[in-house]
Amino acid sequence: MTTALAIFLSAAAAVVLAIAVTSPALLNNFRTQFLFPSREMADLVVTNGTIYTADAAAPFADSMAVRGGRILRVGNYSSVQGLVGSATKTLNLQGKLVVPGFIDSHVHMVAGGLQMARVQLHGVNQKEQFVERIKEAASNMQPGSWLLGGGWNNDLWGGELPTASWIDDSTPHNPVWLTRMDGHMGLANSVALKTAGITKSMVDPDGGAVIRNNNGDPTGLLVDSAMELVLKYVPEVSVAERREALLRASEYALTKGVTTVVDVGRYFPGASPESPWEDLSDVYKWADSSGKMKIRACLFFPMETWTRLHELVKSEGHKLSQWIYIGGIKSFADGSLGSNSALFHEPYIDEYNNFGLQVTDTDTLYNATISADKAGLQVAIHAIGDRANDLILDMYKSVATKNGDRDRRFRIEHAQHLAPGAAARFGEQGVIASVQPDHLLDDADSAARKLGVERANQESYLFQSLLSSNTQLALGSDWPVADINPLGSIKTAMHRVPPGWDHGWIPSECISLHDALNGYTISAARASLLDADVGSLSPGKMADFVVLSATGFHDMEMDMDANFVEATYVGGLRSYSYQNI
Structure with missing residues (x-):
């Protein structure tokens, strides 16, 4: 070792010792920037709050570090302070609550x-x-x-x-x-x-x-x-109008804390099977290539186009970009309660000869489902009435038996009215219940008129029964049928109080804040096979999160009405802010 090098190292050691004595924090900054300059520094550190991670291994933290749009580390501040560099931005939560970005499991x-x-x-x-x-x-x-x-x-x-x-x-x-x-x-x-x-x-x-x-x-x-x-006589909506619609919808979703949507495509039975494919090519891919995507989207396609979807997945995979994911196929078993077209075992009491409509015949559903499942595609089917849900559960069981075990994650969309024993079958068969809590606000009064009080109270919106049967419960809105508003939907799932009522509808089916939040985060992610990227605030996942006005988990639970979205972050970047937070 040369004399000059020895003198330099001695001087450097003296500087480090002096910094260590006077300021441990300054030492950490010196160490990360000068002694180990190749170490990854965080772009953003979030601290001084309550972070609900939705990760069962470590559900709560007070700090989080983000780099390159993904989460580096979650824990207490001492665990992330070593990732603070000169270019790191800090978000001081001032005691506020952070939750993972909401995933709406069913939108149009x-x-x-x-x-x-x-x-x-x-x-x-x-x-x-x-x-x-x-x-x-x-x-x-x-x-x-x-x-x-x-x-x-x-x-x-x-x-x-x-x-x-x-x-x-x-x-x-x-x-x-x-x-x-x-x-x-x-x-x-x-x-x-x-x-x-x-x-x-x-x-x-x-x-x-x-x-x-x-x-x-x-x-x-x-x-x-x-x-x-x-x-078919309504003038076709132009590509420009549809693009504007996506951007308008995305901006609105961000104000509600939604960072990912599951777009199930067709709005009603009989709609053109081409429309979701046109939206993929003309709208979503356009927004992605032009840098205009604001939230992530997982897209489902009509069941009759499953071979086309299979070819797309084979050639491009399920993840087209950090913004666009290819989901599975979707079909319809029945209509809706409000239109007296949901399919029931017993007739509507206001229409004694009406049991509802089976809008897709059983053979068509079965043949497409077994083929698509064999090709490795996820299947989601709309079922609202008790008979429709039993029909799809029976079919899913038959398909799974014939095609053998795999991680298929069959979905039933809505699952609103379940005959005795059906809730347990969801758990036993591993079928995901994709439900929309706010629909019960509209149905509570009409269900009694259409089905009778006893029947309505026995089989309607059985959220807790599904959870107790180990069913994966994914929550959503069905927007524009109901507003895209996770906080309102979470409140509905917890309390089930329809407008004008002073008590909950079937209170035994209320679920906890923890379960409702999971339904909009990690469970929703698993329901669409997105859980490797989103759904929880875990190292390696996308840094999609929401800052709420509540000052902690308990505060949110005690006063749901006072909660609102203060800011929404997508990939670690602020995409919406209520008051410049």
Whole structure:
């Protein structure tokens, strides 16, 4: 060793010793920046709060380090302070609660964004208000142009279904199409009915119904696949409009803390099977390539296109980018309760000869499911009535037996009404229940009228029963059917209090805050095979997280109404902020 080198090393040691004596924190900074410059420093350190990780191995922490959009380390501050460098940003939570970015397990993303720009009928609770809103919208339209909107719920004004006659006088020169809030029924005015050629003599299509009055004349209401009779005449939405819809929807989702969505594509039975594929190529891939994706999306495709999906997965894999994931296939077993088209073992008490609709025949469902499952694709099927759920559970069991054991993660979307013993079958068969808590707010009163109080209270929205049977419960909104609002949905799952009620509906089925949060995070991720990247705040996963106004887990649990999203981070970058946090 040369004399000069020895002198340098002695001086360096003296500096380090002096720093260590005067400031241990300064020593750490000196060590990480100068002595070990190749060590990875954090881009962001989040500290001084309560972090709910949704990771069972370490559910709570107070600090977290992020680099390159992923989580480096989670724990107490002493465990991350060595990752603080000169370029590291610090987010002081000031005691606030952080949770993983919410994953909405069931949305119709482009449809939701389009609906935001159309006539809004959510919450309309009087016939007169319904009529006035359409009249107002029509007054600003050019003759011949289509008036589109949706979100109406006849149960809010006593149950009477709207008819074309309600709005014909105010829309004599414009065809009108207004979807019910569940997406399984729509109202056309007489101009639209004439445009579509819907007459008294028309035969109902398979999987759908044209609602008629006592004289056999169409009332304007179309159910499930019958809606396509009108929709094929509605002008095609342009690519530019669909792109704007995605961006609009994504911005809105971020304000609610949603960082990942599972876009299940088609809004109703009978919709074009091409539309989800067009959205993938024209909308999602465009947003990705142009740097406009704001949240992550897992896409499902119509069951009848499963061979096309299989080829896509073989050639490109399930992960097209950090933003776009390819999920599985989706189909429909039945309709909805609100439209009296959910399939039940017993008839609706307000329609004694109506058991609901099976909108896809059993052989078609079975043949596509067994083939797609054999090809390694995930399968999700919409089932709301108890008979529809039993039908799909039976089919899934048969397919699993025939194709053999594998990590298939079959899904049932909605699973709203379950016959005795069905909740246990979900757990036994490993079938995921993808449920939407806020739907119970709309169904609590109507279920009693349609099914009878005893039957409704025995089989409706059995969240705790499903969890007790070791079922994976994934929570979502079904937006635009219900608002994309995880905090509100979590509150609903915990308390189940419909509007105007002073108590919960079937309180034994309430679930804990812990289980509800998991349903919107780690369980939702597992339900779509995304858990390697998102769902928990664990080292190596994407740094998607939400800062809430609550000052801790207990505070959130005690006062759900006071909670709101203060900031949403995607990949460690702030994507939404309520007050510049």
